[in-house]
Amino acid sequence: MSDANPNLPNPNLDAAAAMATEVPQAAALGFQMVSASDARGVMHVPWREDLVGDPDTAVIASGVVTSLLDHCCGMAITAATGERRPTATLDLRIDYMRPAASRAGVTVEAHCYHMTRSIAFVRAHAWDADPADPIATAQAAFMLAGPAGPGTGGAA
Amino acid sequence: MTSQDHLRAFLERAPYIRFLGMTAELAGDELTGILPFSPHLIGNTLLPALHGGVIGGFLEMTALAQLAVTQSTPRVHKTIDVTIEYLRPGRALTTYARADLRKVGRRIANVHVEAWQEARSQPIAALRGHFMLAED
Numbered sequence: 359m360s361d362a363n364p365n366l367p368n369p370n371l372d373a374a375a376a377m378a379t380e381v382p383q384a385a386a387l388g389f390q391m392v393s394a395s396d397a398r399g400v401m402h403v404p405w406r407e408d409l410v411g412d413p414d415t416a417v418i419a420s421g422v423v424t425s426l427l428d429h430c431c432g433m434a435i436t437a438a439t440g441e442r443r444p445t446a447t448l449d450l451r452i453d454y455m456r457p458a459a460s461r462a463g464v465t466v467e468a469h470c471y472h473m474t475r476s477i478a479f480v481r482a483h484a485w486d487a488d489p490a491d492p493i494a495t496a497q498a499a500f501m502l503a504g505p506a507g508p509g510t511g512g513a514a
Numbered sequence: 515m516t517s518q519d520h521l522r523a524f525l526e527r528a529p530y531i532r533f534l535g536m537t538a539e540l541a542g543d544e545l546t547g548i549l550p551f552s553p554h555l556i557g558n559t560l561l562p563a564l565h566g567g568v569i570g571g572f573l574e575m576t577a578l579a580q581l582a583v584t585q586s587t588p589r590v591h592k593t594i595d596v597t598i599e600y601l602r603p604g605r606a607l608t609t610y611a612r613a614d615l616r617k618v619g620r621r622i623a624n625v626h627v628e629a630w631q632e633a634r635s636q637p638i639a640a641l642r643g644h645f646m647l648a649e650d
Contacts, residue, residue: 380559381556381557381558381559381565382553382554382555382556382557382559383554383555383556383557383564383565383567383568384557384565385554386533386554386555407529408529408530408532408533409529409530409533410528410529410530411528411529411530411590412527412528412590413527413528413529414590419528419529419530419571420571420574420593421530421534421567421568421570421571421572421574421575422530422567422571424567424570424571424574424596424598425565425566425567425568425570425571426567427567428557428565428566428567428570429557429565429567444558444560446600446603447566447598447600448599448600449597449598449599449600450566450570450597450598450600451595451596451597451598452570452595452596452597452598453594453595454592454593454594454595457592
């Protein structure tokens with residue numbers, strides 16, 4: 359029951375880096391970690407043909423941006439706690455300001471601006487070329503789960 | 515074009531829908547989005563559970579698919595905002611979703627979507643969103 363404890367402290371933030379590559383959905387989308395420190399995380403997803411939402415414009419699909427926003431929020435929490443703690447998204451609100459540019463990758467910065475013992479509050483914004491000209495912003499709340507041992511998964 | 519044709523055109527149009535592996539079925543004009551489980555959709559390997567972004571993307575695509583069927587235009591409707599509530603972990607199972615067009619105005623549609631797995635009475639996630647309707 360104690361093996362593979364995800365709560366082991368990891369001061370080097372390798373845990374945050376691992377989030378970009380070890381999670382199957384993040385690996386499938388090609389997420390790259392840019393930085394993680396001071397309760398902030400930055401991640402990037404390069405443009406890819408198979409991630410396009412509208413072939414007429416070759417703009418990356420909003421669902422990819424949703425995944426990146428959600429994932430980067432999780433990384434900001436990891437950056438805030440210094441450990442990789444399982445989180446469950448409670449809610450995620452996304453405003454889409456404008457489509458990304460054609461054939462452009464997307465970068466997200468998330469900030470975990472408040473945390474209680476069990477809940478983390480995170481804001482994030484996504485851009486293609488200029489952080490000051492966002493394509494989307496997000497506001498999310500996450501539940502911080504305890505250690506995940508056998509029997510905690512599955513049934514709600 | 516029939517509703518089936520509009521749905522097929524929508525599903526075949528976006529590479530991202532093929533990336534997800536999403537399909538959909540129509541009963542009359544009511545659409546059910548279907549997302550078969552696939553390992554690349556996992557966001558939490560311990561449970562395992564579907565990635566929150568996958569669930570959000572699937573809910574949004576279901577809303578857009580329903581709009582493509584009932585508000586068909588050659589162009590794509592655009593998402594303005596979505597609020598996603600996560601109710602239960604998305605397990606390694608097929609996920610279904612149905613969209614309710616709460617209000618379709620001249621330019622904006624307000625859509626609610628709910629996703630479930632084994633029992634519709636136990637939804638795993640819900641989405642409320644506004645969509646800008648494409649003009650012909």
